[in-house]
Structure formats: C-alpha cells, structure tokens
Amino acid sequence: MAIMRLGYVHVRVTDIGAARSHYSDTLGLKVMAEEPDKLYLKGWDEYDHHSVVLEEGGVGAVKFGYKVAKAGDLDQYEKALTQFGVSVERMSTGDNLAVGDGIRFTSPTEHVFELYHEIEYVGTETGALNPEAWPRDVRGVGAPRIDHALITGDDVDAMEKLFTECFDWNISERVITDPADPQLLATWMFCGQTAHDLAVLKGPNGKLHHFAFWLEDWNAVLKAGDIFAMDDVSVDVGPTRHGITRGTTIYFFDPAGNRNEVFSGGYLTNPDFPTITWTADQLGKGVFYIQRELNERFTSVLT
Amino acid sequence: MATIVLLPDEVVLDGRPGEAVLDTLRRTGWTHRFGCRRGGCGVCKVDLVEGSTHDAALVSDAVLPPEERAEGVRLSCRAVPDTDVVIRLRADDSLRCTSPWLAGASSRRG
Numbered sequence: 582m583a584i585m586r587l588g589y590v591h592v593r594v595t596d597i598g599a600a601r602s603h604y605s606d607t608l609g610l611k612v613m614a615e616e617p618d619k620l621y622l623k624g625w626d627e628y629d630h631h632s633v634v635l636e637e638g639g640v641g642a643v644k645f646g647y648k649v650a651k652a653g654d655l656d657q658y659e660k661a662l663t664q665f666g667v668s669v670e671r672m673s674t675g676d677n678l679a680v681g682d683g684i685r686f687t688s689p690t691e692h693v694f695e696l697y698h699e700i701e702y703v704g705t706e707t708g709a710l711n712p713e714a715w716p717r718d719v720r721g722v723g724a725p726r727i728d729h730a731l732i733t734g735d736d737v738d739a740m741e742k743l744f745t746e747c748f749d750w751n752i753s754e755r756v757i758t759d760p761a762d763p764q765l766l767a768t769w770m771f772c773g774q775t776a777h778d779l780a781v782l783k784g785p786n787g788k789l790h791h792f793a794f795w796l797e798d799w800n801a802v803l804k805a806g807d808i809f810a811m812d813d814v815s816v817d818v819g820p821t822r823h824g825i826t827r828g829t830t831i832y833f834f835d836p837a838g839n840r841n842e843v844f845s846g847g848y849l850t851n852p853d854f855p856t857i858t859w860t861a862d863q864l865g866k867g868v869f870y871i872q873r874e875l876n877e878r879f880t881s882v883l884t
Numbered sequence: 885m886a887t888i889v890l891l892p893d894e895v896v897l898d899g900r901p902g903e904a905v906l907d908t909l910r911r912t913g914w915t916h917r918f919g920c921r922r923g924g925c926g927v928c929k930v931d932l933v934e935g936s937t938h939d940a941a942l943v944s945d946a947v948l949p950p951e952e953r954a955e956g957v958r959l960s961c962r963a964v965p966d967t968d969v970v971i972r973l974r975a976d977d978s979l980r981c982t983s984p985w986l987a988g989a990s991s992r993r994g
Contacts, residue, residue, distance in 0.1 A: 595923065595942045639944045640924040815921040836941070838924015882919035882927055 582654045584748050584772045587729055587779070588700065589646040589680075590792045591634035592839050592884075599836035600635045607812045608794060608841075609723040613703070614678055621678060624794065625706040625716050626725035630679035633727065640837045641884040642789040644693035645730055645779075646680070647772075652698045659684050661747040672697075688743065690734020691787040721812070722805040724794035728844050729777045731791050733784030733883055737765045740781045744770050753777055753850055754825045754857040756864055766861060769825060771854075776826035776847040788883040791832060793842035799829045805843045806831050817878055823847075824870040825859060839884045886965035890914075891933065891972040893979045894994035899965050904940050905930070906960040909979075913986030917977045921961045923947060928960040930977075935969030 594600035601620055604610045610622035613631045618638065621631035629648070636643060649655060662669045662684070669686045672695060681699025688694055706716040715723070734740065744750040753776045756767040769777040782790055796802055802820050809816050809831070817840060819831035828847035834840055859867040865874040886899040888908060899908040906918055906928055919927030923943040929952075939962040948959060958971070973979055981987050 593944075595944050599941065639946050641946075817920075834920040834922045834924065836922055837944075838920035838922035838947075840920065877917065878919050878927070882925040884920075884924045 582657050582749075583650040584647045584654075584658075584696065584750070584778075585650050586648055586773050587632075587645065587727055588629060588648040588697070589632050589634060590727065590730055591636065591643040591646070592789065592792070592835075592837075593639040593641055593643060594635050594637060594835065594837035594839070595640060596836060597635060597637040600637075603812075603814070603835050604633060604635065605720070607721045607808060607814060609719050609721040611706070616678075619678075623703075624724050624726040625719055627727070628702060628705050628709075630701040630703050634677075640839055641787075642692065642730075642732070642792075642839075644685075644695055645732075646677070646683075646695045646697060647778075648700065649696050649698050655682070655684050655696060655698060658696055658747065662686055662743075665743060665747050667743065667747075674699075688734070689736045689739035690732060690781065692732050692734070721808050722794075722796070722801075722843065724796060724805075724843065726795050728775065728793045728795040729779065730789070730793070731780040731782060733782045733788045733790055734786045735783065737768055737781050737783050741765070741768050741770065744779065748772065750778070751850065751852055751854060752856045753854055754859065754867075756825075756859045756861060756867060758861050760858075760860060766864075771850050774849050774851065776828065776850060782880070784880060784883065789839060790883055791840035791842045793830075793844040796843050796845040798845050802829050802831060802843055802845050809833055817882070818869060818872075818876060821872060822870040824863075824867040825857075837884070838882075840882065886935075887968040888965060889968075889970045889994050890979055891970060893973075895979060896992045896994045897990070902940070902964060904961055905937075905958075905963050905965065905969075905971060909960070910982075911986075912990040913981060913983035913988075914991065915980050915982050916960065916973055918961055923959055923962045926959065929957055930960050930963075930974065931972045932956040932958045932963070933970040933972050935965060935967040937963040937965050937969060940964050 679701035683697030757763040817832035919925035
C-alpha cells in the first residue's frame with residue numbers, strides 16, 4: 582500500500598490562452614486534451630495522460646491528485662482517513678478526464694486531494710523500447726515532469742499527522758519557531774525518494790504557494806531562466822539553491838499569478854531518512870541558501 | 885503618454901502607451917510593494933485618486949472585487965493609464981528608489 586507520487590495539479594487561470602502559451606510554449610508541456618474552459622497537459626517524460634489541468638476563471642489551486650500503487654489501496658486509505666476523522670467521498674470514472682475511480686477528501690488546510698490508481702496510459706515522448714535520451718522537438722524549458730507542491734494552511738501539525746499516520750509518509754525537513762518552545766511553521770513530506778512530494782507552510786488555508794517541475798540539472802535551471810527572460814515571464818527568485826531540500830531553483834509566476842518552480846537536485850530519501858530541522862531565525866538561509874534572506878513575496882504572495 | 889503622479893511622495897513619471905503603472909516605475913528606477921506582477925495576488929494594490937485606467941489583462945474578481953474597484957482600488961501591475969493619473973500608495977507601502985541613476989534621468993518631483 583503506497584501513494585507513489587504527485588500525479589496532477591489542477592489550477593485556475595484568468596486567461597486560458599495566456600496560460601496555454603506559458604505552460605505549453607514556455608515550459609514545454611504538451612497539450613493532451615482540451616475542453617472549452619480546460620486544458621490538460623503533461624511533460625515529455627510523463628507516461629500518464631496529464632499532470633497539469635488548467636481551468637479558466639479565477640486563480641489558485643482547485644485540487645491535487647496523488648497516484649496510489651494498487652487499486653486496493655484506495656479502500657485502505659478511505660478507511661484510514663475516516664478513522665482519522667476526515668470525511669471522504671468516492672469519485673467515479675469520468676469525474677476527471679482519463680482518470681478512474683478514486684477517493685476525494687478535503688485536508689485540515691482546506692485543500693482538495695484526490696487519490697486514484699487508474700489513469701489513461703499514453704507513454705513518454707521517447708517511448709519505452711530502446712528510447713532516445715530526450716525528444717528532439719521539445720519546446721522552451723522542456724520540463725520532463727511535475728515534481729511537488731507547496732501549500733499554505735493554519736494547522737501544519739494536522740497535515741503532518743494526517744500524511745504520516747494515514748498514508749505512512751515521512752518528513753524530510755521541518756521549520757520550527759525555537760527549539761526551546763517548538764511550534765511547527767512548515768513541513769516537507771515525501772512518499773517517494775525525493776526530498777518532498779508535498780510541503781505545507783503556515784499561512785492562510787486553501788492557498789497555493791507553488792507547484793514545481795523537475796529539471797535534469799543546474800544547467801537546465803539556468804537555461805530555463807534564459808527562456809523566462811526571452812518570454813518575459815515574471816521571475817520571483819533565482820536561479821539559486823534552497824537550503825531546505827538542497828535543490829536548485831527558480832520561482833516564477835504563470836500569467837494568472839500562480840507561482841511555479843523549476844527544481845533540480847536535492848538528496849535521495851528513504852523511509853529511515855533522519856528529519857532535518859531548521860529554526861525560524863535561519864529560515865532565510867533555509868529557503869534561499871545563497872542570498873540568506875526571504876524576499877517580501879515568499880510568505881505574502883499566494884493564490 | 886500619461887503623466888503619473890505618485891502620492892504621498894509626489895514623484896512624477898511619464899508612462900508609455902500601454903504600459904502598466906508598475907512597469908513604468910520599474911523602468912524608471914523606482915519600485916513599491918508588488919508580488920506576482922500578473923494580477924493574481926493583489927499585493928500591489930494602490931488607490932487611484934484621479935484619472936482613469938484599464939487593465940492590461942483580465943484580473944479575477946476574487947483578487948480585485950468590483951466594490952473595491954469602484955472605490956478606486958487598482959493593481960499597479962495591471963493598471964494602464966487612459967489619462968493622466970494620480971495614484972496614492974497605501975500607508976503600509978512605500979515608494980522606493982532602486983536606481984537613483986535611472987530615476988534622476990526619468991522622473992521629477994511634483
């Protein structure tokens with residue numbers, strides 16, 4: 582029984598045409614399907630039908646989909662969530678394009694999560710038989726896949742408890758106020774072998790801080806920055822490194838103001854990974870390792 | 885070309901056609917509090933005191949509700965002057981000079 586990874590992020594955008602240009606031409610995702618007010622996209626190295634859903638009207642996150650390893654896991658997680666005190670609803674095939682049955686719940690931070698096992702398999706752009714290293718016709722940044730999301734909410738402790746107890750996730754890093762009187766300000770949690778599959782920062786409920794795309798290495802992060810300059814993408818911070826996760830990064834905004842990230846590197850995790858702790862007085866270094874200070878947007882700019 | 889007066893500092897800038905107020909500031913060596921620069925976060929809210937503007941791109945009602953807009957609230961990252969405008973920064977915001985070199989060449993005191 583396991584949640585394997587972040588499968589999809591569904592966000593609202595004010596202008597679907599501008600969003601299409603950003604996610605498809607600048608970031609290089611491929612449009613897999615379109616509806617009058619929605620676009621479904623995926624990165625070239627993703628084999629499931631889509632990893633990003635864009636919906637016209639407003640800004641911010643609609644929901645986050647996480648894929649489980651076995652169909653039977655859904656029953657187990659439904660039971661665990663119910664016992665935890667979270668109400669769970671069943672979602673049916675067809676509720677989400679190309680996605681099968683699953684369960685849906687609203688987290689203590691008022692974010693909607695969906696767990697599913699079946700999604701239409703379409704394959705990567707390089708295929709699974711004697712594949713080339715990368716597709717020749719990739720556009721812009723050419724992001725191969727989605728990686729993680731960071732959300733905000735009031736009760737960070739409850740999110741840690743839910744994800745570790747119900748889903749058996751582990752914690753890679755935490756930010757606390759003060760070791761003498763530790764209050765949790767942020768947590769980075771993983772189900773796979775990267776530093777985080779979901780992170781939660783103390784803040785207003787229901788908000789999106791960012792969702793991130795994986796890149797191969799630091800050079801790819803720099804090249805992404807060049808493309809952001811060419812396409813007049815609003816860059817928040819970077820290229821730089823995070824102290825937390827040790828990843829290299831650029832934070833930037835989509836045309837609706839939702840924050841995105843390109844992310845590379847960081848360490849490998851296992852279930853026995855010893856949780857790293859940062860104190861609030863070192864948060865600047867934890868978030869932006871080289872500059873060692875937060876910009877005014879880090880905690881205030883959310884959608 | 886629109887004249888933009890920024891209160892309370894009474895700094896006067898010349899906007900270019902189609903240029904949002906925040907872009908004029910950044911081009912001329914100034915800044916104030918802003919967030920995503922794409923109309924999604926509402927961090928760059930300012931008050932339009934005189935004149936009229938339109939938005940360079942669609943702004944969600946969730947970010948700038950119609951009632952706030954009616955009171956003159958604008959997003960500096962999106963508001964493009966249609967006329968000469970007078971804009972007041974909020975009490976918890978401030979006009980900051982990022983490049984005296986640029987600001988000296990392209991702005992004046994009202």
